[in-house]
Amino acid sequence: MPSSLLIIDVDRFKPINDKYGHSIGDRVLVDVVAVIDQCTREQDKLCRYGGDEFVLLLPGSNVHQAYALATRLSRKIDALEFQSSSGKTFGVSCSIGVATQALDDVSIVERADKALYMSKKGCSGRVHMYCPETHVIQECSQCGD
DSSP: OOEEEEEEEETTHHHHHHHHOHHHHHHHHHHHHHHHHHHSOTTOEEEEOSSSEEEEEEETOOHHHHHHHHHHHHHHHHTOOEEOTTSOEEOOOEEEEEEEOOSSSSOHHHHHHHHHHHHHSSSSSOEEEEETTTTEEEOGGGSOO
16 A cells, blocks of 8 residues: 655745744744645644645555645645735745655655655746656656556
8 A cells, every 4th residue: 555745845934934924924834734634634644844844644645646635735725815914915835745655665755855856946836746657756747647
């Protein structure tokens, strides 16, 4: 039974903290986690990986199911709106790396982290995955599902 892993990074989080303050930054993180919680199953495990990065373990999910969830999460997080103390409204996006445990000995975290790096490269708010069929990191639309 496969297990998949998502690494979710809130894009440009430091500037949010710098511009709007840490209490608004905290609200962003709380609301992002709420979106993730709403979209996941009871057996899925979410943990904070770093300041604005989260790891989501998806037991029993193949790479295509994980990619579909990552895409759904990305859209829902993109739809969030926040308001600064001065009344300015702003949104956030996230970059997500997806990987599924393979039979070889390469770490699923390493694959997801490399996929996340590809998502953040160039522009943010994207989802990339390690494609087990081609053994390369790409957007799912380029992977034969």
